[in-house]
Amino acid sequence: MFDNILEQQRIEKANEFRKININPYPHFLKKEMSIKEFKNHFFYVVDSESKRDENSFSTIAGRLKLLRIAGKSVFANIEDDESNLQIYFSKDSIGEDYFNFLKKNLEVGDIVLVKGFPFVTKTGEFSIHVQELTLASKAIVPLPEKYHGLTDIEQRYRKRYVDMIMNHEVRRDFYLRSKIVSLIRVFFEKKGFLEVETPMMHPIAGGANAKPFKTFHNALGVERFLRIAPELYLKRLIVGGFEAVFEINRCFRNEGMDLTHNPEFTTIEFYWAYHNYKDLMDLTEELFAMLLKELNLELKIEFDGHMIDFSKPFERISYKEALKKYGNLQEDLIENKEKILSKLKQDGFEANEKLDLGHLQAELFDHYVEDKLINPTFVTEFPISISPLSRRSDSNKDIAERFELFICGRELANGFNELNDPIDQYERFLKQVEAKNNGNEEACEMDEDFINALGYGMPPTAGEGIGIDRLVMLLTNKKSIRDVILFPAMRPINPNTKDKT
Template structure:
């Protein structure tokens, strides 16, 4: 049977049964491969291919996964794959003997085998190993597809990364590059005299960034603790304590939305240098990126999703005021604030007339400018309102010595001339607490111990934070953060086995499950409309079944999800819906929903939303509850509702 095709479920079950029977036969014959504890190989596939002259006609021992097999009577060819690549093997009955050759023919694609033999080239000049002995090292019980169906379904690729890595060498290469990027960063910083330190992952306060933390509980101390959202405040304590150059490369955790650029746990590099400022941090940023690009891309011209830029130094540097003026025409240096707010609102913002100068500047930049920054470019001098840990500029107290750098319209890192004035720091923490009282869940807590540390004296310091995952995305040309995380966070799926077990007794008899009892006693609904709508008006509303082809969070929005839908017309439809608080994008892909499709396009965050998805909304104990209306997947796209 040809296993290198996408198998049906019944075919897969039959193959698994056959493979398990083969394993049982091996065990009965005293050849259980899982009892083997080690295998002494003498070379890898890469070593043999790169040094053929050395290995030619010499005996070698290799090991790897059987990836293909061609039985040709008394002789056969096969390919094995190890951690470095593939190597062809030649197997003949005359060399192996009838019994061992028969065992070889029973091997399955995916089995782990060892081969002892001599190295040669075939008539077609392919470097190969002429097998003298074959050892089964591990039996594969599940068949490998030729092209894992996860390639068509990204969700499955990420859930079963181990299969993705086996059948797609280019996927593995991304993680090889990731490792090289991280080692290059460490190498650069170590040479510059930085010391790598480790700070707590569990904290009693979640500070150092504006983000929502994960909360856990310490049973012995009987206190809630927070997974760290940043390493900043502990690393600054190290500077206070006398370390002059420190960095930490590690995981951060933020209990926020997931999309192509965000995962709840992610990796950053944060570094701090005494007697330095944000200009020094720009130089280090350029040095880290250029060193990593040379290492994994072979140069400074990089291509990302069809766009090409050069990382050659120096990178462009613009103040935020300059960037907003360049890309929008809004002049926050000389313009009247109320007029600027009105012009920005006319362009699509919705700012109150009493918005502060700094918040207005930042919102204009965030909404209109960032998406235009192909880069590489440093955007400097951020408003103090959005920079609670950065030092104010001497010549304009509305601004701070802070920058973010951008590549391909995406922010790649953040840096400050660090605030070391304890009095100013206390005032900013107090403002953060006021923001929290007004409902800002991401406002930073008041860290009294950190303020105490600053009161002992912290030298002028430059600090830099870079998102490693996004850096790898740029340099490995990966569209999604999940492509550069070996095992990204995924919503658990209830397996069929678990579903079956829910409705069976210990003896295995089916038990009819009781319908779930739902308490609606605390539900509040909006009053029904008293005004009637005539049938002619109602009939003009075109309700259709739509299939969710793709779903992602809208950048810069905490509420909006962008749906790409099949409405049966043959062309994809885009609809934006403010339901991110209730659903993660990944769980909606593949669902069948209901939408009104004949509403006029409405611009939302610069994207035309062509229609409206239907949801059911009610209140319960003062909280709004929302359920996106999802129907049977057997309903085809475009089916009209009456």
């Protein structure tokens, strides 16, 4: 560890500080303001006659990003979490001995605390004239010289801390993510929803069709599953008497990774008694309008090479009509298993002959429709067989009162009228158990306690889930989910491969 020559040299320089009784890792340091605040507070010197105010001192801190020694003076650039500023010090301002010491032992990457007054250099750059400089933390590992030029983008994800040091745009994106989550929380609170927290470890894998992560609870001596979704617990709360609840938290699915999937991801799920899925679609449109306004985004935004138009009401189209309109598929094919199987095989897609009609229609949708839904589109009236927790339509028993929101070919939200008939739910679970026994690892398991809860009566309720990560991707124009997750899942590093970051 820290065994290359540059790291060893930096360790030696840290020890040079110790030799003069300066701890290279001190504590109890206080800065009076951020760099941004310093700029805002003292920028008046730019327009002053003297171009300086030697009577106004302040203490700021930041990481050295640039260091230029010019004989008897030093110009450097420090950066904190929001901004950067040029600093200047000389042998006259901090003392000749200490100045000479810092010239030898201070390096790019070190974090410093400086006290000084605002002034403008001869080249017109607003700066701080340093009178006192304290080393706040000695950096042992050198920063990359040209981090923007790295071709191995995975190193940015593996060492996010370096990515954030070198790219302020990355920090900005995660600030924006935090703001988006905060805005969503306030939006639902203002609508009268109660924020709750439900278990992350479940005795039964359920709430959505997905393969779970397994763990073991030593104290209880039982197997547990990291939650796939909070749905069944949130609906228990509706049974218990809450009429509007939401939860923003993590979910886990033991599945593949790609540009839009990470095994650990963030969602908001919300449930609203005495409302229906059409109310949820209205609410979702209102949520997007609020986000665009509060984030100062235009009603037409760019994402992945497309212009997404939020200026019009979101399109609402049924599942079958979407297959016809966007998939260019005829109704006689859509309603015929054999014709669907033939179409899929003809076009080179895998086709499982054991699938029922609803699941085969879902195959058609995935291959021929989804990537064509560019502008915000609510697809409604899903096949009931692919909607095990949704309420069945009163007018058509094969249809679920459900929708999904698609933007730029990606699903962002899923909502439906909740199934509150305990007998129907029990029968649906039985079919899911049968599917699981037939090899479908993603099928739901039987949750008898949830059935029992429904037996006490759940009012008419609509519920929805929105993927926070994909939403942030959309609003920050990021193509990969890894760009909006601070520490995404990564494959282990081969110990025989040298880490060059």
